[in-house]
Amino acid sequence: MRPSFQTHLVNGVFEDPVLYVDFVFEKRALLFDAGNLRNLATRKLLRVSDVMISHAHMDHFADFDWLLRLMVGRDKTLRVFGPTGLIQRVEHKLNAYSWNLVHNYSDDFVVIVTELNSDSEAKRARFRCRDGFQQQPEGCIEICGGVIIDEPAFRVRAAIFEHDIPCLGYCLEEKQHVNVWKNRLAALQLPVGPWLRDLKQAVFESKSDDTLIRAWGVDNKLVSERFLPLGMLKKEILRVVAGQKIGYLVDIGYNELNRNKAIAVLHECDLLFIECAFMQEHADIAASRKHLTAQQAGLLAKAANAKQVIPIHFSPRYSDREHALRAEVEAALGMR
Ligand SMILES: [Zn+2]
Structure with a gap:
């Protein structure tokens, strides 16, 4: 099975724990904890869309500032998850700096913070760079089964543990793993190309078997296309297996x-x-x-x-x- 995620433990085992999870098929990554991030290349940090903070001890949260430093001025949204009090902590970090010039920026950088207050409830707030990172509260949201991120391809589950203070443990679950049989693709004279991503997306979204998928490719500047039912493609060229599950538990x-x-x-x-x-x-x-x-x-x-x-x-x-x-x-x- 070829996994959709690649895990990378950023620091040595005696240093701050940071888990970087790279998406194989997308320019995107998830980060678990944000202690020392300096061992991660800037281009890798810029791929981060979501940061899961276990708790706010320094060795897990100190380099949130570094992430901020790299992302300010870019057209980007960063979602941050963590335990009770995280919204205020992020606000304090943002308030440590002067933002008098940011309204001139053409790109807006947005930080959305979600703090888990119980197994069933979270609170959310938004901070926009162009507003000088003033907090915009978004109120409470219901959490079901600890699921804090739910996307077609994967979900992230959090649970509150006791570390004298609340500390979140996380589990990243790939919903299904869809492999393409390349040899069968060739046998059916179907091209390799971006349409395979649409095909996988249709599987993740559980679309009906009679949904028509546009299988297209470019050969010698000529575009060829065929419309084929999802059910037939699933049977002939895909292998759908259970996805991988990755746990992160500290402190x-x-x-x-x-x-x-x-x-x-x-x-x-x-x-x-x-x-x-x-x-x-x-x-x-x-x-x-x-x-x-x-x-x-x-x-x-x-x-x-x-x-x-x-x-x-x-x-x-x-x-x-x-x-x-x-x-x-x-x-x-x-x-x-
Ligand atoms: Zn700790």
Whole structure:
């Protein structure tokens, strides 16, 4: 299966956790947390459409300013999601700067912030560059099943965990994965081209099988086209399989409530990025700081039946014991 998303862990495991998820077929990316972003090229950061913030500790939120610096003056909308209080925090960050010249800009940059106040309710506000980033409240919105983004191709689910303060864990779910059989395309004398994107979109939108799809291509400056029913194309040239599920979980205490929530949200995810802040020998420190130990992270991932686990966010105190920390996760997962 060729995935539609490419994940990239931006920093080293002892540094700020930042997960960059690139769209393979689009110039777009999602960002999970925004601590140190300086290891990401500007062109990559400019692709970011949505930022999922776990919580506002500095190592997860500090470089929101850098993102702002790069995007101001561009015709762009950035959506930011996070826990209660995020709207005010973004407003404070925006208020830290003078915006007296922005009404002259020809392009408008818009930041839309959504803060999750409970599993069923969020609050939203908009900040427009040309208005000097004055807050425009948009009121409360209903959240269903923790789904904060719902697009034809994917959804992002958030859940509120306890880290002394609320901290959001996230799950990115590709709805369906649509592969094109290139050899069958050739056998039917159908061209490769942008129409395949429209075809996939029609599948994502669950259009009826008799919907006609325009299959077109350009050969020697001549445009050829055929109109074919979606149902026939699905049967002959597409393979539709379940999409991949990617989890991101950092900074949570190991208690029953967090554990049950994590297992439910991350159930059978293909790829799980999970914090392993401390070793089990320091479980008392982990508990007092509301973090997971490597063993707890491993047990949690195992209970959620995660297929692949990527340990992240190690405490720098283990900088010379990275191997031992990884071994602890693997042991808990039953790999050793
Ligand atoms: Zn934290």
